Amino acid sequence: MWPDDFAARYRARGYWTGQTLDHLVDPARSSFASRVAVVDGDRRITYRQLFDRAQRLAAGLHAQGVRAGDRVVVQLPNVAEYFEVIFALFRLGALPVFALPAHRSSEIGYFCSHTAAVAFITEHAELAPAAGDARVILVGDLAGVDGDPSVLPAGPQSSDVAFLQLSGGSTGLPKLIPRTHDDYLYSVRESATICGLTPDSVYLTALPVAHNFTMSSPGVLGVLHTGGRIVLAPRPDPATVFPLIERERVTITAVVPPLAHLWLDAVAGAAEKPDLSSLDVLQVGGAKLADAVAARVRPVLGCQLQQVFGMAEGLVNYTRLDDPDDVVLHTQGRPISPDDEVLIVDDDDRPVPDGTVGHLLTRGPYTIRGYWNAEEHNRTAFTGEGFYRTGDLVRRRPDGYLVVEGRAKDQINRGGEKIAAEEVENHLLTHPAVHDVAVVAVPDPYLGERTCAFVVARDGTAAPKLSEVRTYLRERGLAAYKIPDRVRVLDAFPVTGVGKVSRRELRAALRATAS
Numbered sequence: 196m197w198p199d200d201f202a203a204r205y206r207a208r209g210y211w212t213g214q215t216l217d218h219l220v221d222p223a224r225s226s227f228a229s230r231v232a233v234v235d236g237d238r239r240i241t242y243r244q245l246f247d248r249a250q251r252l253a254a255g256l257h258a259q260g261v262r263a264g265d266r267v268v269v270q271l272p273n274v275a276e277y278f279e280v281i282f283a284l285f286r287l288g289a290l291p292v293f294a295l296p297a298h299r300s301s302e303i304g305y306f307c308s309h310t311a312a313v314a315f316i317t318e319h320a321e322l323a324p325a326a327g328d329a330r331v332i333l334v335g336d337l338a339g340v341d342g343d344p345s346v347l348p349a350g351p352q353s354s355d356v357a358f359l360q361l362s363g364g365s366t367g368l369p370k371l372i373p374r375t376h377d378d379y380l381y382s383v384r385e386s387a388t389i390c391g392l393t394p395d396s397v398y399l400t401a402l403p404v405a406h407n408f409t410m411s412s413p414g415v416l417g418v419l420h421t422g423g424r425i426v427l428a429p430r431p432d433p434a435t436v437f438p439l440i441e442r443e444r445v446t447i448t449a450v451v452p453p454l455a456h457l458w459l460d461a462v463a464g465a466a467e468k469p470d471l472s473s474l475d476v477l478q479v480g481g482a483k484l485a486d487a488v489a490a491r492v493r494p495v496l497g498c499q500l501q502q503v504f505g506m507a508e509g510l511v512n513y514t515r516l517d518d519p520d521d522v523v524l525h526t527q528g529r530p531i532s533p534d535d536e537v538l539i540v541d542d543d544d545r546p547v548p549d550g551t552v553g554h555l556l557t558r559g560p561y562t563i564r565g566y567w568n569a570e571e572h573n574r575t576a577f578t579g580e581g582f583y584r585t586g587d588l589v590r591r592r593p594d595g596y597l598v599v600e601g602r603a604k605d606q607i608n609r610g611g612e613k614i615a616a617e618e619v620e621n622h623l624l625t626h627p628a629v630h631d632v633a634v635v636a637v638p639d640p641y642l643g644e645r646t647c648a649f650v651v652a653r654d655g656t657a658a659p660k661l662s663e664v665r666t667y668l669r670e671r672g673l674a675a676y677k678i679p680d681r682v683r684v685l686d687a688f689p690v691t692g693v694g695k696v697s698r699r700e701l702r703a704a705l706r707a708t709a710s
């Protein structure tokens with residue numbers, strides 16, 4: 196948590212307002228109450244209906260024993276129930292732990308045990324055994340969880356942790372990110388302004404709704420803050436989203452670079468063009484957008500591009516809607532807040548001049564000061580002064596805009612989906628035929644990066660083939676996006692440098708041979 200003097204400053208400057216996230220759907224903000232908040236297929240849910248249902252669900256969960264401070268692992272696809280669940284939990288002061296729909300028993304089991312979750316809400320009955328002691332509530336059974344809201348105790352404080360978000364991770368196990376009501380609401384409100392949201396905005400949720408980009412940049416919470424409308428897409432493919440954009444007159448949506456690419460190609464190649472004329476802004480983020488793809492957005496889709504460089508730990512950078520093309524096409528934006536402190540440093544933490552590539556460190560009014568229950572990891576993930584080491588290599592232009600030039604963390608960014616190399620390596624090291632393994636990113640024209648596992652076989656055994664590796668990891672319950680795209684077998688790893696070989700050097704050496 197933030198030191199007192201920082202917290203006092205963020206309050207005095209009006210960033211932290213003392214409100215909690217459940218306030219976003221409060222019908223006391225009566226101008227919105229009768230408007231549609233969420234469209235999910237044929238279901239159209241007003242702000243008042245969402246509020247009422249969330250209150251009743253909160254009471255039902257309370258009756259089942261869910262209390263303030265309890266953790267509840269939430270794994271929901273893009274469905275209306277997601278909103279009922281999160282606002283019910285926010286009302287109770289219980290903490291959603293946001294799993295992704297792609298997560299499987301390995302990830303879910305870890306989230307449930309690591310957070311000592313009291314409940315696991317999912318659509319996947321087959322993942323129930325992974326939940327351990329947590330009560331499993333299937334999405335289809337949520338409607339039966341109901342109670343009288345008048346018995347609910349007082350809600351949380353704005354300085355309390357509101358939920359745990361997942362870190363992309365670079366170590367063996369994913370870290371959890373505690374975000375408070377105060378800090379998150381600040382980023383949501385400012386993002387809504389920066390992205391030009393109004394009560395007439397219609398936001399298409401094409402990416403998973405629980406990802407930080409979709410939730411808050413400005414995402415679904417930004418839309419609820421301004422009284423706009425959320426349209427949920429079950430899948431992000433053109434055949435699903437284009438008709439939704441047409442029918443609902445969508446004005447803004449957010450995608451990762453491979454999806455931007457896919458949508459552009461689909462429109463460019465269509466004999467009969469979809470009507471995307473309502474679309475004002477296409478936000479692209481989560482991974483570096485290639486200049487060539489950026490340049491096609493306006494000519495092909497007829498809308499504005501906004502680049503978004505953010506992280507679930509906090510800091511979010513946007514190109515602004517009135518920025519010139521040079522900035523929008525070639526930079527990843529600038530921070531939300533005048534109090535976002537950005538340091539770009541060399542390997543010894545010494546600041547580098549503008550224009551020089553260095554490690555991005557940051558702290559500010561909505562960037563965490565530490566991961567949840569991870570004291571030891573926090574000592575290296577944050578500086579003594581509380582700056583978060585993002586692991587990103589960036590350069591700052593004289594106008595303050597950032598350009599992402601690379602990454603120093605042991606992570607693969609597979610089209611916006613983050614994979615911790617070590618997590619996959621640890622799974623593969625349990626394979627009886629694997630002596631050693633290094634998982635590295637290899638460049639890919641479509642996804643940006645894919646994963647390659649370099650495997651050294653145990654003496655006298657045959658190294659597992661790609662198909663065996665895939666089956667093995669699937670059976671261990673690893674999410675599909677973490678499963679290597681390629682396997683390469685080596686007799687031994689190259690010896691890099693003198694003395695003990697660091698994993699990082701090894702991965703770098705192997706990456707050089709992989710492309």
Ligand code: OOB
Nearest residue numbers: 363407408412480481482483503504505506507599
């Ligand atoms: C978003 O959040 P995460 O937590 O999944 O991943 C954060 C990491 C960053 O540290 C950076 O390595 C990479 O994803 N990243 C980008 C990028 N946006 C994110 N790298 C290059 N260019 C970009 N535009 O990915 C996220 C959170 C909020 C808003 C948008 C994205």
